[in-house]
Amino acid sequence: MDVALKIWRYDPDSGDRELRDYELEAPEWACLLDVLDLIKDQQDGTLAYRKSCRMMICGSCGMRMDGRAVLACKERMLPIVERGHVPVISAMGNMPIVKDLVVDMDPFWNKIRRMKPWLEPGYDEVLERERIVSQQEMNVIQKEALCIMCGCCVSECNSMESDPEFFGPAALAKGFRFVGDTRDQASVERLEDYNDEHGIWDCTRCYFCNERCPKGVDPRDAIAKLGAESVKEGIDRDMGAKHAKWFVKSAETTGWLRETELVPKTQGIVSAVKQTKFAIGLARRGKVPPPVPPHVAADVGEARALHQLVREQGREGALGIVQGERALARIEHTDAGGARRDAPEVTPREEPPKAEG
Amino acid sequence: MKVAYYKGCLASLSAKELDTSTQALAPMLGLELDELESVTCCGAGDIHEAEPDYYLHLNARILAYGAATGAETLMTICNVCTLNLRQANFQLLNDSELRARVNTNLATVGVPPYEDDIEVKHLLWLIVEDDGAERLRQVAHKGLKGLKIAPFYGCQILRPSKLLGFEDPDRPWSLEAIIDACGGEAIDYPAKIKCCGFPIIQAREDVAMGELIQPIEQASEAGADAMVTPCPLCHLSLDAWQSKLKATTGRDFKMPILHLSQLVGVAAGLEESELKFKRHVVPVDPMLEKLEV
Numbered sequence: 001m002d003v004a005l006k007i008w009r010y011d012p013d014s015g016d017r018e019l020r021d022y023e024l025e026a027p028e029w030a031c032l033l034d035v036l037d038l039i040k041d042q043q044d045g046t047l048a049y050r051k052s053c054r055m056m057i058c059g060s061c062g063m064r065m066d067g068r069a070v071l072a073c074k075e076r077m078l079p080i081v082e083r084g085h086v087p088v089i090s091a092m093g094n095m096p097i098v099k100d101l102v103v104d105m106d107p108f109w110n111k112i113r114r115m116k117p118w119l120e121p122g123y124d125e126v127l128e129r130e131r132i133v134s135q136q137e138m139n140v141i142q143k144e145a146l147c148i149m150c151g152c153c154v155s156e157c158n159s160m161e162s163d164p165e166f167f168g169p170a171a172l173a174k175g176f177r178f179v180g181d182t183r184d185q186a187s188v189e190r191l192e193d194y195n196d197e198h199g200i201w202d203c204t205r206c207y208f209c210n211e212r213c214p215k216g217v218d219p220r221d222a223i224a225k226l227g228a229e230s231v232k233e234g235i236d237r238d239m240g241a242k243h244a245k246w247f248v249k250s251a252e253t254t255g256w257l258r259e260t261e262l263v264p265k266t267q268g269i270v271s272a273v274k275q276t277k278f279a280i281g282l283a284r285r286g287k288v289p290p291p292v293p294p295h296v297a298a299d300v301g302e303a304r305a306l307h308q309l310v311r312e313q314g315r316e317g318a319l320g321i322v323q324g325e326r327a328l329a330r331i332e333h334t335d336a337g338g339a340r341r342d343a344p345e346v347t348p349r350e351e352p353p354k355a356e357g
Numbered sequence: 358m359k360v361a362y363y364k365g366c367l368a369s370l371s372a373k374e375l376d377t378s379t380q381a382l383a384p385m386l387g388l389e390l391d392e393l394e395s396v397t398c399c400g401a402g403d404i405h406e407a408e409p410d411y412y413l414h415l416n417a418r419i420l421a422y423g424a425a426t427g428a429e430t431l432m433t434i435c436n437v438c439t440l441n442l443r444q445a446n447f448q449l450l451n452d453s454e455l456r457a458r459v460n461t462n463l464a465t466v467g468v469p470p471y472e473d474d475i476e477v478k479h480l481l482w483l484i485v486e487d488d489g490a491e492r493l494r495q496v497a498h499k500g501l502k503g504l505k506i507a508p509f510y511g512c513q514i515l516r517p518s519k520l521l522g523f524e525d526p527d528r529p530w531s532l533e534a535i536i537d538a539c540g541g542e543a544i545d546y547p548a549k550i551k552c553c554g555f556p557i558i559q560a561r562e563d564v565a566m567g568e569l570i571q572p573i574e575q576a577s578e579a580g581a582d583a584m585v586t587p588c589p590l591c592h593l594s595l596d597a598w599q600s601k602l603k604a605t606t607g608r609d610f611k612m613p614i615l616h617l618s619q620l621v622g623v624a625a626g627l628e629e630s631e632l633k634f635k636r637h638v639v640p641v642d643p644m645l646e647k648l649e650v
Binding site for chain 1: 366367369370371373394395396397398400401402403404405406407408409410411412413414415418440444445447448449450451452454455462463465466467468512513516517518519526527547551552554556557559560561563564565566567568593597600601635636637638
């Protein structure tokens with residue numbers, strides 16, 4: 001097949017950036033990585049990119065195709081060629097570009113290390129007998145354990161674009177892989193640590209990480225699990241945790257969100273008072289509904305009784321999310337679950353959303 | 358078509374204009390709304406993060422009351438409601454054990470069990486599906502001629518696509534199709550699929566504002582007369598927090614922000630009493646004055 005693609009080149013010595021066109025003949029089974037190898041072999045040996053295993057397990061070849069982070073070894077070229085599409089290849093986002101498609105992953109690794117990604121078993125001496133972990137226990141961290149640390153989730157993380165110090169989806173998913181491990185004896189200390197200003201509650205829930213992850217880790221869900229575990233352990237000093245808890249309180253008291261009280265309940269009275277001028281501006285437009293009389297949903301007693309009931313059943317914390325994964329597993333990595341790529345009338349932009357790291 | 362109508366928290370409170378414009382528009386689109394009364398907040402992702410088992414049960418209760426109307430579709434008008442309800446629905450429809458446990462709990466507190474399946478769909482999808490754009494051309498008699506409109510999707514109507522899946526999450530087309538069918542000009546800009554920052558606007562205002570400015574700035578630079586969004590949370594942050602952007606960056610975008618049902622409502626000739634633009638923080642008048650009738 002005849003493949004055409006464009007690659008954003010970057011030369012660190014001159015600082016030049018250029019979108020260069022490539023055309024070549026490639027076998028029908030070729031993936032994006034094969035095509036890059038052919039270009040490097042036959043046309044331009046200076047093209048820089050990372051690769052190793054070629055089979056979606058080493059996590060080296062993360063890059064962007066038409067602005068979305070992918071593993072080059074996972075993207076088959078045939079359907080793209082058949083559509084007559086000319087994809088634009090560029091380096092991943094949220095990390096500085098070293099050369100062409102290679103990014104500096106030091107900030108990424110520093111955040112992974114920050115999570116203390118090793119088991120804290122709570123003893124120094126090796127036990128006499130091995131500690132058996134049940135399948136049920138492993139299922140709790142099964143998805144997070146799939147991470148190959150390719151960086152695709154971090155590439156498009158909207159919170160990290162705004163706060164580069166945000167721990168990010170890969171590191172936090174790694175964090176849950178240990179918090180949820182029954183062999184780990186440091187879960188509470190970890191949760192305290194991950195409740196950092198740039199931690200769990202800094203996630204903006206844009207879901208780009210779940211969308212991009214090539215392995216089905218669903219990092220955003222892992223972050224929600226960490227939030228749920230924090231609330232379960234009473235670690236709720238962060239405004240994000242207070243915000244989340246107010247929704248629970250609202251649901252069981254009035255049914256609907258008690259919107260106007262959300263600000264003082266999240267930020268505390270002192271900070272909320274500082275928002276007075278802003279709030280008055282909103283109130284003039286009816287955007288600050290009076291809390292009294294409360295807007296109460298019909299039959300709200302049922303929602304309250306339901307809360308009492310599920311609390312007694314003890315599926316608090318991450319288990320409440322893990323229980324849904326049996327259903328979700330049905331759509332992982334199948335065509336039906338994949339993103340639809342069927343927007344013929346929309347022309348992909350040549351400029352990636354944010355090509356500079 | 359009869360649909361169970363779940364309006365969510367904001368359309369009951371700070372975004373009443375979203376409810377009134379939706380109620381006025383629905384009959385024109387052939388939608389008969391059966392509004393759900395005995396329902397609560399979907400949890401907005403917050404209960405999912407604080408007490409996820411409670412989140413599942415609250416949403417199952419909404420789905421149960423929705424299905425009890427006999428409708429096949431539960432209509433939402435908020436991205437966050439859409440994801441929360443679809444996520445819970447997917448888990449219940451594909452795991453009979455989980456559904457049985459939840460139904461037992463619902464029955465214990467006197468809620469009808471969730472038995473007949475119902476599908477959760479956002480108003481946006483109901484408008485454009487099955488050649489809806491063609492239908493819309495008939496409804497939008499007043500049109501949007503002369504207006505450049507920036508579509509802003511927000512996150513939770515696109516991602517994760519395995520739970521939403523209506524359209525390509527990276528190159529969505531539905532809002533563009535609606536703007537086009539209403540006679541306006543849709544403008545393209547990269548941040549139309551990104552986050553407005555709303556979920557963390559109270560807990561991390563600086564981080565949220567760094568996100569919020571991107572779509573407004575890009576839409577403004579592309580010459581948009583207004584932005585349209587299918588999400589009341591995006592609406593609230595884009596509309597109300599513009600004054601804060603002015604305070605922190607010195608830039609006054611004065612960008613009118615319209616709910617989806619308001620934009621279509623303008624094109625369909627709805628009145629101010631239904632559109633309620635006076636409830637907006639950023640005035641919509643400059644856009645309305647530019648409209649060529």
